[in-house]
Amino acid sequence: MCGLIGEINFDNSVLNVNQFKSSIDFLENRGPDDSGHWKFENIIQFGFKRLSIIDLDSRSNQPMLNNENKIAIIFNGEIYNYKEIKNNLKKKNVVFKTESDTEVILALYSNEGSNGLKKLRGMFSIAICDLDKKKVFILRDPFGIKPLYYFHNQNKFIFSSTVKSLLSFKIIKKKICKESLNFFHFFGSVKENQTIIEKVRSFEPGYLYEVDFDNNFSKKKLFDIEEIFSRKLKENLNIKEHFEKNLLKHVQSDVPVAILLSGGLDSSIILSYLFEKKIDVTPFTLGFEEFKGTKDDEVTTGEKFCKLLGIKHNKIYLSNDEILDGLEFFFKNMDQPSYDGLNTYLITKFLKNKKFKVAISGLGGDELLGGYNTFFRMRFLHYSKFLYKNSFFKIFISSINKIFKKNKYIIFFKLLSKYNNPYQIYLLLRSKKNNLHKIEKKYLENILTEKTEYSEMGLSDLTSLLEIKIYMKNQLLKDADWAGMSNSVEIRVPFVDYDFLQVLKKSKFKINKGKKFFFKKLFNIPEFLVKKKKTGFKVPYKQIVDMYNKKYRTNFENWSEICLKEYFSSLNIKKNLL
Numbered sequence: 368m369c370g371l372i373g374e375i376n377f378d379n380s381v382l383n384v385n386q387f388k389s390s391i392d393f394l395e396n397r398g399p400d401d402s403g404h405w406k407f408e409n410i411i412q413f414g415f416k417r418l419s420i421i422d423l424d425s426r427s428n429q430p431m432l433n434n435e436n437k438i439a440i441i442f443n444g445e446i447y448n449y450k451e452i453k454n455n456l457k458k459k460n461v462v463f464k465t466e467s468d469t470e471v472i473l474a475l476y477s478n479e480g481s482n483g484l485k486k487l488r489g490m491f492s493i494a495i496c497d498l499d500k501k502k503v504f505i506l507r508d509p510f511g512i513k514p515l516y517y518f519h520n521q522n523k524f525i526f527s528s529t530v531k532s533l534l535s536f537k538i539i540k541k542k543i544c545k546e547s548l549n550f551f552h553f554f555g556s557v558k559e560n561q562t563i564i565e566k567v568r569s570f571e572p573g574y575l576y577e578v579d580f581d582n583n584f585s586k587k588k589l590f591d592i593e594e595i596f597s598r599k600l601k602e603n604l605n606i607k608e609h610f611e612k613n614l615l616k617h618v619q620s621d622v623p624v625a626i627l628l629s630g631g632l633d634s635s636i637i638l639s640y641l642f643e644k645k646i647d648v649t650p651f652t653l654g655f656e657e658f659k660g661t662k663d664d665e666v667t668t669g670e671k672f673c674k675l676l677g678i679k680h681n682k683i684y685l686s687n688d689e690i691l692d693g694l695e696f697f698f699k700n701m702d703q704p705s706y707d708g709l710n711t712y713l714i715t716k717f718l719k720n721k722k723f724k725v726a727i728s729g730l731g732g733d734e735l736l737g738g739y740n741t742f743f744r745m746r747f748l749h750y751s752k753f754l755y756k757n758s759f760f761k762i763f764i765s766s767i768n769k770i771f772k773k774n775k776y777i778i779f780f781k782l783l784s785k786y787n788n789p790y791q792i793y794l795l796l797r798s799k800k801n802n803l804h805k806i807e808k809k810y811l812e813n814i815l816t817e818k819t820e821y822s823e824m825g826l827s828d829l830t831s832l833l834e835i836k837i838y839m840k841n842q843l844l845k846d847a848d849w850a851g852m853s854n855s856v857e858i859r860v861p862f863v864d865y866d867f868l869q870v871l872k873k874s875k876f877k878i879n880k881g882k883k884f885f886f887k888k889l890f891n892i893p894e895f896l897v898k899k900k901k902t903g904f905k906v907p908y909k910q911i912v913d914m915y916n917k918k919y920r921t922n923f924e925n926w927s928e929i930c931l932k933e934y935f936s937s938l939n940i941k942k943n944l945l
Contacts, residue, residue, distance in 0.1 A: 369528075371413070372394065373496075373503070373525070373526050377521065378523075382406065382410075384412065387404070388414065389535065403430050407496070414430075417429060421621055433477055438496065443528055446471065447489040449471040452471050461478060472493060492570070500579075514848055516528075518533055524582070525539070530702050531938075533564075547561045548563065550814060552799065554837075556703075556845065559836075573590035596872060601873065603875065606871065610867060611640060615644070617861040620725050623724075625718050628680075634729035636732075653666075654682060687911060691914050691915065693713065699937055730839075734839045735835070738881065742830050742879070745793060782811075797837065844863070
């Protein structure tokens with residue numbers, strides 16, 4: 368929806384307003400509709416860039432202050448239950464001036480304090496300054512859909528929606544975090560609570576942070592995903608009813624809404640239900656000329672499904688040349704190095720040209736409902752553990768490793784023979800196997816031996832939890848946000864919902880039966896979608912890498928190497944870190 372930035376001053380120096388306002392400009396793509404600034408003495412200042420979606424009137428611009436000008440708020444995201452909270456506050460004689468969800472958050476805090484923020488449902492990053500308490504309260508949604516980063520030392524506390532806007536402050540040095548760099552080689556993304564820059568961190572999702580004007584810093588958990596997964600009591604619940612109710616909340620908007628229609632079940636189910644309810648959404652499917660007429664062509668399936676519903680289908684076919692031409696802007700807008708995000712960037716670039724600000728995505732269905740092949744592979748590798756622990760297997764792997772030192776599968780099985788608890792198996796399954804030889808030994812060991820908070824639970828539930836907390840948070844949600852917002856398009860993800868997750872885990876749904884079982888039981892799904900093999904959305908990276916190497920006379924092995932090189936170039940960092 369927007370971009371926010373804040374600065375708290377601890378050393379009584381004069382706040383540099385001009386520098387701060389230039390940092391706000393780094394958020395332009397996230398909010399081109401309006402800009403705002405608020406300052407209190409030489410202690411604190413808030414900045415904001417707005418993408419108008421709910422209540423388009425200027426009265427809903429931010430930063431927003433209460434009637435006494437004692438409480439200020441900046442907020443990025445959408446609160447899907449804001450009408451419900453608003454009606455409850457009205458019963459307490461709270462008067463509202465706008466139709467915005469921002470004012471509802473402000474009123475909720477004013478009446479119930481920081482603990483009242485537990486009632487919020489949606490995707491959000493929020494900062495509230497309470498001048499009477501001399502504190503700033505900062506909160507992200509439980510899944511980390513909306514980003515928020517910070518820098519903290521004895522003199523300053525600076526936070527923002529993007530890493531690159533933080534780096535516009537001269538106090539923050541562009542020193543690369545080696546731990547994050549090695550994690551990128553391992554996973555293709557940067558760990559959620561870190562960034563690629565030393566001393567710049569990410570606020571942890573679901574935690575309420577408190578920073579006072581005397582530089583005291585603390586946090587507490589408001590939303591607990593692990594606790595939801597640990598619940599044993601099961602009930603007969605109408606999952607379909609809850610999902611549909613949840614979906615209707617996610618399409619609330621005062622501007623037109625698009626839907627990112629892939630060839631998969633998740634987005635198709637969403638479109639089918641919205642069509643049934645006569646809710647106006649426009650489907651778009653991205654395809655590549657390279658895949659035209661093959662099993663990887665998402666457009667064919669999307670077109671077939673829209674024809675079945677009687678809906679106009681909007682297809683976008685891109686050639687490799689067109690993709691290559693757009694890479695400069697893709698890398699320029701990349702906020703953290705990532706293997707993913709190109710597909711989202713390309714389709715939202717098209718949506719921007721069509722004047723769309725909101726797009727619905729099926730992201731999250733695979734993680735919550737067991738749709739990935741990871742679930743099967745986890746079971747297979749877990750129940751084959753006796754093989755990895757066999758001394759003959761270890762000798763065999765060690766022997767052939769001497770011959771094929773950089774072979775991705777040899778390195779993978781060598782590591783699997785040493786690291787084979789369920790958590791470690793999952794990490795290795797999700798690793799970028801082509802890059803395993805690049806990771807420094809101590810960092811590889813740190814990644815694979817990190818202590819986790821996860822309690823004992825079934826293998827399928829554990830896999831789902833890890834998919835949510837690691838793959839989805841570290842990569843998919845982060846990339847959906849920056850890639851979409853770089854084109855001023857907000858991506859909404861109805862499956863990634865705290866209430867829906869609670870209902871799902873309270874129900875008798877068994878994740879090991881898989882997503883197709885779930886949807887088939889609850890919805891009327893066309894047979895061609897049921898039979899369609901799960902492939903995942905593919906981008907012709909190999910061809911793009913070849914074309915890139917040819918154009919720039921380089922010799923990169925894979926896409927992740929190019930991403931790193933271009934990202935560091937965008938920060939004017941010339942050092943070879945590949």
